Amino acid sequence: MMRHLPLIVFVALLGAGPLLLPEFTVTLLNYIGLYAIVAVGLVLLTGVGGLTSFGQAAFVGLGAYTTAWLTTVYGVSPWLTLLIGIALTAAVALCLGFITLRMGGHYLPLGTIAWGISLYFLFGNVEFLGGHTGITGIPTVSLFGWELKSAREFYYLIWLVVLLAMLSVRNLLDSRVGRSIRALKGGAVMAEAMGVNTPQAKIVIFLIAAVLAAISGWLYAHLQRFVNPTPFSINQGIEYLFMAVIGGVGHVWGAVLGAGLITVLKQWLQDFLPQLLGQSGNFEIIVFGIAMVLILQRARDGLWPVILRRLPLRSAGGPRQLVAAEPLPRRARPAPGSVLLDASEVTKRFGGLVANNRMSLSVKAGEVMALIGPNGAGKSTMFNCVSAVNPATEGKIAFLGESTVDLVSRDIARRGMSRTFQHVKLLGQMSVLENVAIGAHLRGRQGTLAAALRLDRGEEARLLAEAAQQIERVGLKEQMFEPAGSLALGQQRIVEIARALASDPCLLLLDEPAAGLRYLEKQALADLLRKLRSEGMGILLVEHDMEFVMGLADRIVVMEFGEKIAEGTPAEIQSNPRVLEAYLGGVESAA
Ligand code: ADP
Numbered sequence: 051m052m053r054h055l056p057l058i059v060f061v062a063l064l065g066a067g068p069l070l071l072p073e074f075t076v077t078l079l080n081y082i083g084l085y086a087i088v089a090v091g092l093v094l095l096t097g098v099g100g101l102t103s104f105g106q107a108a109f110v111g112l113g114a115y116t117t118a119w120l121t122t123v124y125g126v127s128p129w130l131t132l133l134i135g136i137a138l139t140a141a142v143a144l145c146l147g148f149i150t151l152r153m154g155g156h157y158l159p160l161g162t163i164a165w166g167i168s169l170y171f172l173f174g175n176v177e178f179l180g181g182h183t184g185i186t187g188i189p190t191v192s193l194f195g196w197e198l199k200s201a202r203e204f205y206y207l208i209w210l211v212v213l214l215a216m217l218s219v220r221n222l223l224d225s226r227v228g229r230s231i232r233a234l235k236g237g238a239v240m241a242e243a244m245g246v247n248t249p250q251a252k253i254v255i256f257l258i259a260a261v262l263a264a265i266s267g268w269l270y271a272h273l274q275r276f277v278n279p280t281p282f283s284i285n286q287g288i289e290y291l292f293m294a295v296i297g298g299v300g301h302v303w304g305a306v307l308g309a310g311l312i313t314v315l316k317q318w319l320q321d322f323l324p325q326l327l328g329q330s331g332n333f334e335i336i337v338f339g340i341a342m343v344l345i346l347q348r349a350r351d352g353l354w355p356v357i358l359r360r361l362p363l364r365s366a367g368g369p370r371q372l373v374a375a376e377p378l379p380r381r382a383r384p385a386p387g388s389v390l391l392d393a394s395e396v397t398k399r400f401g402g403l404v405a406n407n408r409m410s411l412s413v414k415a416g417e418v419m420a421l422i423g424p425n426g427a428g429k430s431t432m433f434n435c436v437s438a439v440n441p442a443t444e445g446k447i448a449f450l451g452e453s454t455v456d457l458v459s460r461d462i463a464r465r466g467m468s469r470t471f472q473h474v475k476l477l478g479q480m481s482v483l484e485n486v487a488i489g490a491h492l493r494g495r496q497g498t499l500a501a502a503l504r505l506d507r508g509e510e511a512r513l514l515a516e517a518a519q520q521i522e523r524v525g526l527k528e529q530m531f532e533p534a535g536s537l538a539l540g541q542q543r544i545v546e547i548a549r550a551l552a553s554d555p556c557l558l559l560l561d562e563p564a565a566g567l568r569y570l571e572k573q574a575l576a577d578l579l580r581k582l583r584s585e586g587m588g589i590l591l592v593e594h595d596m597e598f599v600m601g602l603a604d605r606i607v608v609m610e611f612g613e614k615i616a617e618g619t620p621a622e623i624q625s626n627p628r629v630l631e632a633y634l635g636g637v638e639s640a641a
């Protein structure tokens with residue numbers, strides 16, 4: 051109850067608003083609500099997903115013009131035009147997304163600018179849409195027989211939509227799909243290796259943001275009862291981005307705050323600045339520009355987190371407790387001793403540098419294979435080839451008897467290979483639990499809609515229970531709810547192992563798992579790996595601590611300058627003259 055108190059107070063104030071406030075303020079609040087709906091979409095797209103769109107105003111326009119045209123010319127019911135507008139927007143966003151999101155980098159912002167500008171001119175120049183004069187006589191909307199004629203009445207519909215949008219985006223972010231969306235910014239390589247389809251996740255958030263914008267446009271058209279191209283220009287698109295950034299792009303509440311601040315400030319500046327300067331003009335844009343720069347310098351994540359720190363509120367930091375749940379099903383284990391991984395003649399070139407030169411190795415179920423060699427020998431590169439995180443240039447790799455040459459890393463993850471990274475790839479702001487749950491991504495199937503509507507709770511409980519179990523297994527129960535970034539680096543590596551285990555793999559690739567661990571922690575890790583081996587897991591291990599390797603590995607492959615120089619049991623490797631030479635050389639050059 052206490053947790054929901056701020057929300058309850060907010061809703062109560064919202065509900066009382068039209069009864070107490072003057073007409074002008076209600077109108078202003080209506081606009082804030084309309085903008086907030088768009089900004090909530092941008093929070094998801096830009097703040098969480100890291101994709102910048104300047105074209106949201108055009109999607110608003112698409113929603114507004116669809117209903118304006120269909121209701122005035124064909125007399126279609128507004129509720130039907132809402133559905134048509136959403137479908138049309140989704141179709142356009144899909145096409146646009148497919149073209150621009152694939153290219154990555156700056157193509158999306160540029161693509162959305164082009165789209166924003168062209169649609170604006172289309173609205174202005176197409177005759178049946180009324181050109182720059184626009185379309186008038188748009189009908190009112192009725193809700194269960196209640197005709198929303200006045201701004202005061204319409205207010206309730208707008209803010210109902212705002213609340214629903216906030217709630218569903220929040221629900222979505224706190225789910226299996228949500229974790230994959232939150233991994234897009236800064237964790238896409240890791241997410242793909244855990245089985246997340248990141249291009250699809252990008253399309254999904256682009257689609258949601260576009261549809262929210264179109265819904266805002268539909269509301270706008272029926273509030274104003276007339277549309278023209280002006281409010282859907284690229285300028286407005288930039289202003290939406292301002293709102294999300296200033297409010298706090300990572301938080302749904304930031305969207306409302308940003309929409310409110312910008313709208314009120316703009317109103318006030320439009321009155322005040324011309325008086326102050328003695329001439330008319332859009333001076334508020336300059337003030338916004340300066341404010342944006344200042345805020346980005348002082349409060350990179352926008353104002354909402356700053357406010358949050360000063361209030362006794364706690365932001366939704368993911369789950370804090372666990373619910374009992376049935377364990378997830380496990381995959382069939384290959385028979386101990388059967389070959390899991392068979393890599394032969396693998397070559398990887400980076401331009402002129404040959405990082406792996408005709409490397410061959412195999413791993414069987416129930417064995418620990420160690421890959422050792424001096425720094426820069428090409429061990430991590432080999433891991434990236436095997437897991438297709440950075441595919442090989444040439445050579446054959448088979449996993450469970452199937453060639454992986456044409457597979458991407460998420461396909462390989464699905465088949466039962468999981469890995470950790472030498473340079474730890476955790477999402478530092480997310481809890482240890484949520485990070486590990488990303489590993490279990492492929493063991494759930496609930497999608498975006500189920501998450502937004504909170505219909506995924508049963509499965510979610512099972513995924514989190516699995517994550518929690520793996521965290522306990524690696525000995526980090528105490529840190530389960532802490533942000534992963536607050537752990538010591540050695541512990542973060544252990545979190546990566548738990549994440550890899552959460553996928554229920556049959557082959558585990560560990561890149562320097564013991565680096566940064568203390569003696570006892572290393573022993574605990576060795577015990578864990580022995581236990582996994584006895585359960586039939588195949589483990590491919592890169593490690594510099596020779597005591598650790600020699601005490602654990604069944605077989606060892608030694609690399610130097612991208613090539614295999616020796617292979618054998620620990621005893622054979624320790625007495626191999628070529629290995630000794632390579633190692634002494636390695637130590638010298640490292641010193
Ligand atoms: P190890 O893990 O054995 O220390 P790496 O596999 O990380 O070695 O690196 C092997 C060689 O390949 C090094 O010379 C490194 O600089 C180079 N290398 C690794 N990754 C890349 C990359 N993405 N682009 C260019 N060169 C790379």
Ligand code: MG
Pocket residue numbers: 429430431472
């Ligand atoms: Mg390495």
